[in-house]
Amino acid sequence: QGGLKAGFYSSTCPKAEDTVRATVERYFNDDPSVAPGLLRLHFHDCFVQGCEGSVLVTGNSTEMTAVQNTGLKGFDVVEDAKSQLEALCPGVVSCADILALAARDAVDLAGGPSWSVPTGRRDGRVSSASDAASLPSPFDSVEIQRQKFQDKGLSDQDLVTLVGAHTIGQTSCRFVGYRLYNFTATGNADPTINQDFLEQLQTQCPQDGNPSQRVPLDKDTPAKFDVNFFKNIRDGRGVLESDQRLWGHEATRAVVKKYSGTLRGVLGLRFGYEFQKSMVKLSGLGVKTGNDGEIRKVCSSINTCNYKKGH
């Protein structure tokens, strides 16, 4: 986070944040699924090489071609905002910042909290598929999930809070089906799934169905950024195995309880508050500032010459 500050563009490109906001809003009004798309895209950017736009680069064996990154969306929103900002203040606003701001706006539009995003990130000049291995997988145990977050300086509390992003958006059946029919070759379903919910999931993801079929990650309010996701986890209604496992481990269960109100009733507000704090940490991972990196001309490609690199 060192080197970032709120309102970094207030004199160099005063319309930067408004432009991003208006762009995200325009796409969101047309298709609300861009909100989860942008939030996940920012997470996948930050976890690999830091929040420096590496996930946005197209080409052979760039980060976005890694399996971990299949199904990412929101690239068009970032590129659209970028081209407007290049017209307004050429060479000033980084793609990494646009994505960080867009993720914040997406959460706000989905009814979640809003917060001030420290800016001043610069774009990286490397994007490689093999680096995507640091991303968590839905098959990861809690220990591995904790380790992957710890490697980034993120605590158990940050892990559970940030995974709360799954309160919006969808998964494909390929990450669900194996839990429903022949889980770890027992011939049965994953025993941590609530019985009624199991039947519902089996209807949504039939045994020989299309693995690309989409299912909401939060069965009740998939478009609303609320605490419902945590109640589902508590009740055996987590869709991803990695999400449900957060209830099966002491360290992470405590945080789920805090948000699902199992402990003391209405603690929903706390999730919104903690989410902002954890997002500012996530958004500050491995950032490039000052003269590091560059300001890309186009978010999908690293500059060919030193466009605006300190001159």
Ligand code: HEM
């Ligand atoms: C242990 C950590 C995590 C794992 C294993 C995980 C895994 C996944 C998987 C498998 C999907 C479905 C992908 C697909 O089928 O298209 C997904 C979707 C999503 N993830 Fe995560 N995730 C994790 C953490 C996070 C974090 C930290 C965020 C953001 C702060 C996040 C935001 C999202 C969102 C918003 C979606 C829905 C995307 C959409 O509907 O387009 N996830 N995640």
Ligand SMILES: [Ca+2]
């Ligand atoms: Ca929700």
